[in-house]
Amino acid sequence: MRYMATYDLMETVRNTNQWLGATAKAFAAYPGISMVPNPVFQWMGAWGEVTERSFARMVAKPDWGIHSYTCEDGRDHIVNVEKVVERDFGDLIHFNVQGRPDTTRKVLLVAPMSGHYATLLRSTVISLLPDCEVYVTDWHNARDIPVSAGKFDVEDYTLYLVEFMRHLGPDTHVIAVCQPAPLTLAATAYLAEEDPSAQPSSLTLIGGPIDPDAAPTEVTDFGNRVTMGQLEEMMIQRVGFKYPGVGRQVYPGLLQLSSFMTMNAETHGKAFMDQIHRATRGEARDNDRHNRFYDEYLAVMDMPAEFYLSTVERVFKNLEIAQNKFVVNGKKVDIGKITDVAVKTVEGAKDDISAPGQCVAALRLCTGLPEELKASHLEPGAGHYGIFAGKSWRSNIRPLVLEFIDANNGRHKPAAAAE
Structure with missing residues (x-):
C-alpha cells in the first residue's frame, strides 16, 4: 500500500x-x-x-483514426481494426482493408511498450497499408490489468512475440520499432531453436538498443548511473483505487510524462x-x-514494474542481449541460431535515444546468418522519430524496407502451402 x-x-x-x-x-x-x-x-x-x-x-487511449483507405481501384475501402489474438497484457490486432485484393506482404509491426500506446505508430501503419497486410502488437495499460493476471517482464514480453509470430506463420515480415528490437531479435532466435518452421521471413530492426554500450546516450548513461534499488524507489508505485489494476506495481505514465516535460520545459x-x-x-x-x-x-500508459525494471537491468545494465546471454524460461537464447531469417537494421545519424551503432550490433550477433541475408541502413540527418514516422521514413526508409521485404518474400512458406 x-x-x-x-x-x-x-x-x-x-x-x-x-x-x-x-x-x-x-x-x-x-x-x-x-x-x-x-x-x-x-x-x-x-x-x-x-x-x-x-x-x-493523459488518461485516454487514443483512437487509431484509420477508418478507410483509397485503394488502386479508386474506391474507398473500410478499414476494420480486429483483434486476432487477445491476451492479458497485449493483443495482436489486424488492420483489415475490406474488399482489397490480396497482398503478398504480411507485416507484423512490433510497437514499443515504453509509456505510450501503440497508436504512436499510427503514421507508420498508414504508410504501410497501401502495400501490406498490417498486424500490430497493441499493448495494454498496466493500470487496467488486475493483479490476478500475474507478472509481465522481458521474458513474458518475448514469449508474447513468439506466440504472435507463430500465429501469423513463417510468411511474415517483422518490423520492430525502437524499444522492442532486442526482445524481437531474442524471440526470433527462440523460434530458431524451438520451432524453426515458425520463423518469420525477414526481420527489420529500427532504432533499437541491441547494444546500448556501442554508442552511449543520455538514456544509457542514466541507466548506468542509478542502482536498481534507487530506480525502484524513485519510479515504482502501486495503482490506486480508481482503476481495475488496483495494487499492481507499475512505472506510472504520468511520472514518465512529467520527466519528459521537465527535460524540455x-x-x-x-x-x-x-x-x-x-x-x-x-x-x-x-x-x-x-x-x-x-x-x-x-x-501515456503505465508499464508493469517487472517489465520496466527487468528492461533496465537485463538489456541496459547487464547487456544480456548484446552479450548473447539472454535467458527465457530457464533456457539460454542463442542469437547465433538464426540462420535463415533475413535481418536488416535501420538507424538515424542524429538519433539521440538509440544512437548509431546500437542497432546495427544485431548483425554482429547473428553469427550463423549468411552475409547475403544481412543488411543495414544509416539515414543521414534523421533523428529517432524520423526513422519510423517522419519525412525520412516516408521518403527513404519505407521504400528500402519494402524492397527488403520483397527480396525475401516467399523465403518461408506456411506448411499448408508447402504441401
Missing part, C-alpha cells in the same frame, strides 16, 4: 487541473460574460480549453502558450498541428 497514496495524489492533481480547465472554459462561455468586452475572459476561456483537453488526454511551455493565444484569436482547431502532436504525446 506504500505507494498507492503517491499514485492517487498524481491522479488527483491531474483530475483537478482538468476540472479547473473545464470550469474556466464554462465560466467564460456564459452569455452574460460577453456583455463585458474584456480580453481577460477570452484568455480565460482559451486557457480552460487548452488545459482541459491536455489533462483529459521551455519548449513545451512555449508550445502551450502559443496554443492558448491561437485559441484566444479563434484560430485553434480540433485537428491542428499542436493538438495532433500533444493528443498523442500526452496520452
Whole structure:
C-alpha cells in the first residue's frame, strides 16, 4: 500500500487541473460574460480549453483514426481494426482493408511498450497499408490489468512475440520499432531453436538498443548511473483505487510524462502558450498541428514494474542481449541460431535515444546468418522519430524496407502451402 497514496495524489492533481480547465472554459462561455468586452475572459476561456483537453488526454487511449483507405481501384475501402489474438497484457490486432485484393506482404509491426500506446505508430501503419497486410502488437495499460493476471517482464514480453509470430506463420515480415528490437531479435532466435518452421521471413530492426554500450546516450548513461534499488524507489508505485489494476506495481505514465516535460520545459511551455493565444484569436482547431502532436504525446500508459525494471537491468545494465546471454524460461537464447531469417537494421545519424551503432550490433550477433541475408541502413540527418514516422521514413526508409521485404518474400512458406 506504500505507494498507492503517491499514485492517487498524481491522479488527483491531474483530475483537478482538468476540472479547473473545464470550469474556466464554462465560466467564460456564459452569455452574460460577453456583455463585458474584456480580453481577460477570452484568455480565460482559451486557457480552460487548452488545459482541459491536455489533462483529459493523459488518461485516454487514443483512437487509431484509420477508418478507410483509397485503394488502386479508386474506391474507398473500410478499414476494420480486429483483434486476432487477445491476451492479458497485449493483443495482436489486424488492420483489415475490406474488399482489397490480396497482398503478398504480411507485416507484423512490433510497437514499443515504453509509456505510450501503440497508436504512436499510427503514421507508420498508414504508410504501410497501401502495400501490406498490417498486424500490430497493441499493448495494454498496466493500470487496467488486475493483479490476478500475474507478472509481465522481458521474458513474458518475448514469449508474447513468439506466440504472435507463430500465429501469423513463417510468411511474415517483422518490423520492430525502437524499444522492442532486442526482445524481437531474442524471440526470433527462440523460434530458431524451438520451432524453426515458425520463423518469420525477414526481420527489420529500427532504432533499437541491441547494444546500448556501442554508442552511449543520455538514456544509457542514466541507466548506468542509478542502482536498481534507487530506480525502484524513485519510479515504482502501486495503482490506486480508481482503476481495475488496483495494487499492481507499475512505472506510472504520468511520472514518465512529467520527466519528459521537465527535460524540455521551455519548449513545451512555449508550445502551450502559443496554443492558448491561437485559441484566444479563434484560430485553434480540433485537428491542428499542436493538438495532433500533444493528443498523442500526452496520452501515456503505465508499464508493469517487472517489465520496466527487468528492461533496465537485463538489456541496459547487464547487456544480456548484446552479450548473447539472454535467458527465457530457464533456457539460454542463442542469437547465433538464426540462420535463415533475413535481418536488416535501420538507424538515424542524429538519433539521440538509440544512437548509431546500437542497432546495427544485431548483425554482429547473428553469427550463423549468411552475409547475403544481412543488411543495414544509416539515414543521414534523421533523428529517432524520423526513422519510423517522419519525412525520412516516408521518403527513404519505407521504400528500402519494402524492397527488403520483397527480396525475401516467399523465403518461408506456411506448411499448408508447402504441401
